[in-house]
Amino acid sequence: MPIVLDVHRAPHLTLFLQFLEGTTHAKITLDQWDSFLQFNGSINLNLSNHDDDGAWPLLLDEYVDWRRIQKASK
Numbered sequence: 001m002p003i004v005l006d007v008h009r010a011p012h013l014t015l016f017l018q019f020l021e022g023t024t025h026a027k028i029t030l031d032q033w034d035s036f037l038q039f040n041g042s043i044n045l046n047l048s049n050h051d052d053d054g055a056w057p058l059l060l061d062e063y064v065d066w067r068r069i070q071k072a073s074k
Helices: 013-021 030-042 058-072
Strands: none
Touching (some): 013 058
């Protein structure tokens, strides 16, 4: 599936696509993609400035949880 993004505009892209490969989300809505772009502009790649009480869509919360599990397992 070609993506019109690159890691300069969306630093989370590679990891987010890996996350999606392991999920059961059949389709991602336009709102979720729009939020993903905003997430990339707001949240550091290392997630250091992520606020667990933020108002991100559930999909992005699940991505953050997945990233934390990946980091903990290393």
